[in-house]
Amino acid sequence: MQHRVAAVGGDGIGPEIVAVGKEVLDAAGERFGFDIAWTDFDIGADRYLATGELLTEEDIRELSKFPAIYFGAIGDERVKPGILEKGILLAIRFHFDQFINLRPIKLLDGVATPLANKKPEDIDFIVVRENTEDFYVGIGSRFAGKREKKTLEVVRDIYNVKFGLDVETDADELAYQIGVITRPGAERAIRYAFDLAVTREGKVTSVDKANVLSDVYGLWRDVFSEVAAGYPDVKTEFNFVDAVTMWFVKNPEWFDVVVTPNMFGDIITDLGAMIQGGLGLAPGGNINPAGTSMFEPIHGSAPKYRGQDVANPLATVWAGSMLLDHLGEHEAAAAVLGAIEQSILDGYVTRDMGGAKKTSEVGRYLASLVRTV
Amino acid sequence: MQHRVAAVGGDGIGPEIVAVGKEVLDAAGERFGFDIAWTDFDIGADRYLATGELLTEEDIRELSKFPAIYFGAIGDERVKPGILEKGILLAIRFHFDQFINLRPIKLLDGVATPLANKKPEDIDFIVVRENTEDFYVGIGSRFAGKREKKTLEVVRDIYNVKFGLDVETDADELAYQIGVITRPGAERAIRYAFDLAVTREGKVTSVDKANVLSDVYGLWRDVFSEVAAGYPDVKTEFNFVDAVTMWFVKNPEWFDVVVTPNMFGDIITDLGAMIQGGLGLAPGGNINPAGTSMFEPIHGSAPKYRGQDVANPLATVWAGSMLLDHLGEHEAAAAVLGAIEQSILDGYVTRDMGGAKKTSEVGRYLASLVRTV
Ligand SMILES: CC(C)[C@H](C(=O)O)[C@@H](O)C(=O)O
Ligand SMILES: CC(C)[C@H](C(=O)O)[C@@H](O)C(=O)O
Numbered sequence: 001m002q003h004r005v006a007a008v009g010g011d012g013i014g015p016e017i018v019a020v021g022k023e024v025l026d027a028a029g030e031r032f033g034f035d036i037a038w039t040d041f042d043i044g045a046d047r048y049l050a051t052g053e054l055l056t057e058e059d060i061r062e063l064s065k066f067p068a069i070y071f072g073a074i075g076d077e078r079v080k081p082g083i084l085e086k087g088i089l090l091a092i093r094f095h096f097d098q099f100i101n102l103r104p105i106k107l108l109d110g111v112a113t114p115l116a117n118k119k120p121e122d123i124d125f126i127v128v129r130e131n132t133e134d135f136y137v138g139i140g141s142r143f144a145g146k147r148e149k150k151t152l153e154v155v156r157d158i159y160n161v162k163f164g165l166d167v168e169t170d171a172d173e174l175a176y177q178i179g180v181i182t183r184p185g186a187e188r189a190i191r192y193a194f195d196l197a198v199t200r201e202g203k204v205t206s207v208d209k210a211n212v213l214s215d216v217y218g219l220w221r222d223v224f225s226e227v228a229a230g231y232p233d234v235k236t237e238f239n240f241v242d243a244v245t246m247w248f249v250k251n252p253e254w255f256d257v258v259v260t261p262n263m264f265g266d267i268i269t270d271l272g273a274m275i276q277g278g279l280g281l282a283p284g285g286n287i288n289p290a291g292t293s294m295f296e297p298i299h300g301s302a303p304k305y306r307g308q309d310v311a312n313p314l315a316t317v318w319a320g321s322m323l324l325d326h327l328g329e330h331e332a333a334a335a336v337l338g339a340i341e342q343s344i345l346d347g348y349v350t351r352d353m354g355g356a357k358k359t360s361e362v363g364r365y366l367a368s369l370v371r372t373v
Numbered sequence: 374m375q376h377r378v379a380a381v382g383g384d385g386i387g388p389e390i391v392a393v394g395k396e397v398l399d400a401a402g403e404r405f406g407f408d409i410a411w412t413d414f415d416i417g418a419d420r421y422l423a424t425g426e427l428l429t430e431e432d433i434r435e436l437s438k439f440p441a442i443y444f445g446a447i448g449d450e451r452v453k454p455g456i457l458e459k460g461i462l463l464a465i466r467f468h469f470d471q472f473i474n475l476r477p478i479k480l481l482d483g484v485a486t487p488l489a490n491k492k493p494e495d496i497d498f499i500v501v502r503e504n505t506e507d508f509y510v511g512i513g514s515r516f517a518g519k520r521e522k523k524t525l526e527v528v529r530d531i532y533n534v535k536f537g538l539d540v541e542t543d544a545d546e547l548a549y550q551i552g553v554i555t556r557p558g559a560e561r562a563i564r565y566a567f568d569l570a571v572t573r574e575g576k577v578t579s580v581d582k583a584n585v586l587s588d589v590y591g592l593w594r595d596v597f598s599e600v601a602a603g604y605p606d607v608k609t610e611f612n613f614v615d616a617v618t619m620w621f622v623k624n625p626e627w628f629d630v631v632v633t634p635n636m637f638g639d640i641i642t643d644l645g646a647m648i649q650g651g652l653g654l655a656p657g658g659n660i661n662p663a664g665t666s667m668f669e670p671i672h673g674s675a676p677k678y679r680g681q682d683v684a685n686p687l688a689t690v691w692a693g694s695m696l697l698d699h700l701g702e703h704e705a706a707a708a709v710l711g712a713i714e715q716s717i718l719d720g721y722v723t724r725d726m727g728g729a730k731k732t733s734e735v736g737r738y739l740a741s742l743v744r745t746v
Pocket of ligand 1: 085086089090266298584585615
């Protein structure tokens with residue numbers, strides 16, 4: 001059996017940690033009888049600075065030939081915030097319609113959480129973040145004179161009165177941003193969450209702010225209730241996003257599957273990453289079940305550690321385990337996660353986790369564990 | 374000296390905890406030589422259900438005669454989420470242009486935090502939440518046929534293509550929400566934060582998501598940088614909202630003054646409330662320095678505890694301390710906060726904090742402390 005996987009190392013520590021991930025996944029292939037044909041893509045800050053290219057038409061054409069992309073990290077101190085994130089990472093998510101961002105929040109044995117009195121059995125849930133709508137659609141503008149008069153009519157009426165702005169002439173005094181939620185967009189994410197809950201503890205929590213952003217999240221809630229009606233055995237619950245940040249910290253054991261629109265998903269999964277031990281241990285999958293999916297650590301490119309062989313590769317390796325699961329290699333996926341857990345129990349970890357090992361040493365160790373456990 | 378203050382008990386436990394707050398503030402007046410003339414307002418769910426009125430023109434006219442409103446809580450199981458919040462609480466904030474929502478995050482001595490190894494000296498910062506703009510402006514719609522064609526032109530172009538929706542006929546398939554940030558709106562909140570930082574440790578952290586919601590938060594960042602230039606001795610820092618939820622949990626000691634747009638402010642101050650010991654201990658001030666301000670606990674109305682004399686009044690009393698500060702009664706404000714700290718050290722607290730006292734007992738105790746310390 002052969003799987004074809006695209007690899008994008010990206011910026012900073014990205015290439016080092018993806019190299020480790022490939023090594024571990026190759027070891028899993030040896031052990032479980034499959035082979036991964038890797039194709040490397042040169043996408044990231046260096047190419048952007050040299051050629052001005054972010055994600056090209058050709059990149060898209062080539063990447064679309066793969067069921068999965070193994071992605072390191074992007075971000076570079078020479079590039080203004082937003083350019084690479086939007087031009088590469090979000091561009092891949094949106095272009096390939098990866099409508100699920102799947103983020104397990106699981107405290108592994110032997111990992112320190114910043115929460116007092118919480119144990120691995122208390123922190124074990126999964127967030128299904130809608131990944132293509134909401135305030136990530138990129139519709140907005142800083143107001144520039146007469147140009148966008150129509151779209152801004154309603155905004156102007158309110159703000160003219162309030163601050164006495166003359167929007168015909170006071171360019172740049174006002175900015176707006178539009179979020180969009182559609183019924184089919186909400187429905188497919190919410191349905192995915194319910195299908196997942198059926199395989200777990202059977203509980204889905206919707207996180208929104210329908211009491212204030214009532215238009216978008218009112219639609220979200222209605223769709224949630226309609227989908228829920230088809231799963232009478234699944235328990236459901238609505239939480240407001242502000243409150244949920246409290247319960248993640250106080251009672252993480254309450255959660256099983258959490259489903260949430262894009263922007264709140266971004267926020268609460270970082271909080272989730274921290275309670276499971278920090279970004280060094282937080283993987284994510286960007287999933288289009290019928291297309292090209294992408295698996296990545298959720299941390300950034302940490303440019304200051306680039307090339308030093310000190311970065312923690314565990315989030316990337318865990319993302320690799322999710323990638324294998326996605327490809328149907330469930331046993332191999334479990335073995336990779338098992339190897340991560342074993343390396344932590346053995347204290348065979350990088351500096352940030354209190355160990356003394358190099359990135360590459362951890363990689364070799366994980367590969368040997370996968371081959372033998 | 375006499376101060377005139379409006380009191381809105383509101384729903385659920387609101388009236389009980391405001392009653393306690395008034396008792397403690399009156400005691401502070403006795404001790405420090407001022408008198409508070411309270412005027413009670415009947416605003417909340419009961420009146421809404423009886424008359425359909427939320428915040429009336431007359432309420433507004435009357436409330437505008439006071440420098441401060443002491444507010445309990447609103448929310449009632451008989452009313453759909455959003456109605457009372459928007460029709461009363463947000464209506465007051467917006468109508469009186471209370472552009473600062475000030476929320477101290479301070480772990481008091483003797484209070485349990487859910488964070489491991491954090492002490493009172495680690496958790497002591499303050500969030501300045503912009504309180505009149507951003508996604509709280511209430512502009513949005515669920516799409517209903519031809520009615521709003523113009524505003525939706527840009528949205529339709531994108532989503533028609535994506536999901537094959539016919540927005541001329543498929544009513545209710547799509548919703549949008551618009552956030553607005555203006556230069557003057559951002560500037561006055563950011564300037565307030567810098568002025569506050571000068572009286573504290575001299576550090577301001579801006580929290581936004583300028584890498585994705587680049588239009589609104591790009592303007593916010595530019596204004597932040599411009600204001601910062603006028604305070605060369607204040608240290609500054611930009612954090613993305615997702616990351617900041619991690620640092621609140623991992624390194625709260627990093628923060629001094631945090632300034633942020635409305636919606637993210639809502640989220641991170643609830644998280645802040647939890648790390649300082651929970652909602653029972655989290656006050657907020659909604660401030661218009663030149664108009665009518667409002668002080669409230671940030672928790673809700675907890676209908677199931679209504680009338681049982683078990684609710685924790687400390688957040689409300691702390692909000693009362695902020696109210697006194699706002700009225701220029703700084704010594705009295707400090708004495709009220711001191712009484713809260715003393716009652717906690719004495720274990721003279723309600724059930725939720727591990728004590729055995731009734732709401733009214735805590736109130737009497739705090740009043741006696743304020744009179745004597
Ligand atoms: C880098 C950024 C664009 C991205 C996001 O906001 O989605 C990141 O925070 C994430 O969560 O994957
Ligand atoms: C009740 C709700 C409208 C309100 C808000 O979102 O601002 C509350 O959460 C708060 O933070 O005061």
